[in-house]
Amino acid sequence: MTESKLHELWLNSISGIGGATCKLLISHLGSAEAVFKANDSTLLKINGIGEITAKSIVASRQRINVAEKELEKVVKSNARVLTYLDDEFPKRLKLQKDAPYLIYVKGRATGLNSQKNIAIVGSRNATDYGTHITQKIIERVNHLKGVNIISGLAYGIDIAAHKAALKNNIGTIGVMANGLNLVYPSIHKNTAQQMLTDNQSGLITENPMDAQPDGPKFPARNRIIAALADAVIVVQAKKKGGALITADIGNSYHKDVFAVPGLITDPLAEGCNNLIKHHRATLFSDVDDFIKTMNWDTTTPSPSKQMHLFQPQDLDPLEQKVAASIQKSPLHIEEISIQSQIPLAKLASTLLQLELKGVIKMKPGNIYTLNT
Structure with missing residues (x-):
């Protein structure tokens, strides 16, 4: 060091x-x-x-x-410290105003800046059904290039997501509400160790090495989970809980939030159903629909279909930069922000100007594409 x-x-x-x-x-x-x-x-x-x-x-x-x-x-501990000035610091996290100045990282954790980051969160009291749905989601996104799973190493849905990612050779990042010298809950030590030895996975935290978990640290941890993700999927959640905090933060960060619906008589479905009911999440019922919404097509348009419909002199430098970033393929607003390194607040106004000029158009899921 x-x-x-x-x-x-x-x-x-x-x-x-x-x-x-x-x-x-x-x-x-x-x-x-x-x-x-x-x-x-x-x-x-x-x-x-x-x-x-x-x-x-x-x-x-x-x-x-x-x-x-x-x-x-x-x-x-064979860990490392990253500040927002380091190249390895997560680009998605860097964009948020309330991002920590410094994070601790253990393991290779190459998924911090993966092409497609999915946060999967939910109840600590997950049922077999919730665990099964989590496993199936991860199995079905396995074919996507550059996909990575983010969660909080907690009981229930979180640990099911980490285990399923490891089983399917998908990178997974555990965001901790304590220091790296402690695994909480301790029953998840074996899974955490597997994440540390995996080529893509790892553990991160904003807390000092020996910090113990406490109440305020968990919502703070949830903001990092949301920030690292392109999409947040809530699998099971009660009326109140950490998963809903992550979903709300995801919405405030302009992430795509999804919720798996459940029986109206099931307390573990109440949180998900309310997210959908109040338009704070898109109903998640099929992985293929999710991939389409995220515009994560596995094919890339051929160069012959890429049209140059605008003249550089018609756009200011910032508009040129944004238009160039989506020239090869449609991108989510978060991906545009990451590629162009333009904060979301400033980017939103630039995208609006490009829409008004007829250069780009917005598709469902905050996906932007050239107006062909």
Whole structure:
């Protein structure tokens, strides 16, 4: 581990300073090391950094040994630390305003930036039916190139999704509400170990290495699950629960959210049925329909069918960049954002302008294609 990682861990450990403030500091000063070396007056010149925050940063330098010990734990556990400036940091996660500044990763975890990420979540008290549906979904998406399964390593649907992915040689990422030195629940240690030895899979968390799970950490974990995914599928859920939090966050992130319906008399179907009822999720009944909605066709249009219907001079540079990204094949809004590295809020207005100019059109599922 480099010296830069030490300072990144130090910055991340300062009480009262969250991911947004860490990013603000680095955007002005260039690195965590520069923040460590900055004096009070330099810090106070940054818009948004007040006296209390500046004093907290300066005082925390006396506790650099805490970061040193944390770095030792990372190295000993054969884990790694990624900040939003690292190439390996998940591109989908980076786009969200409330993304953590830093994450811990163990295992190869190549699925963090897979082409097609599916989050599968649901009740911790899943029935045999819910487990069966989860397994069948994963079996049926196995043919898709670059597909990866995201979940939370919890009881029920989560662990069923991880196990089914491993069985079908699909990469799977477990997002944890605790540190990497602990597997919670402990009964899932064997599955977690399989994920660490798999070429595509792994474990990630925003929490320090020895952090214990507690109430607030689970909703925070759920936002990372939603952020990493292109689509969120809720298989079974009660009226209230973590899976519904993940679905709601997914909607706020402009992800495609799906829910498997169930009997109206089944408490484990109430959450899914309500998501569908209130138009917060698309009804999931068939994998082929899901793939069509996501526009994850396994075939690529031939070059002869790719039409150049617009002239560069008719579009501003941002519009040209977006139009070029979907020239080869239709893309989901999230994929366009990832490829172009344009934040979703800014991208939405650019897509609208391209639609008004007749260059592109939107298909179901937030899929955009050239207007042929």
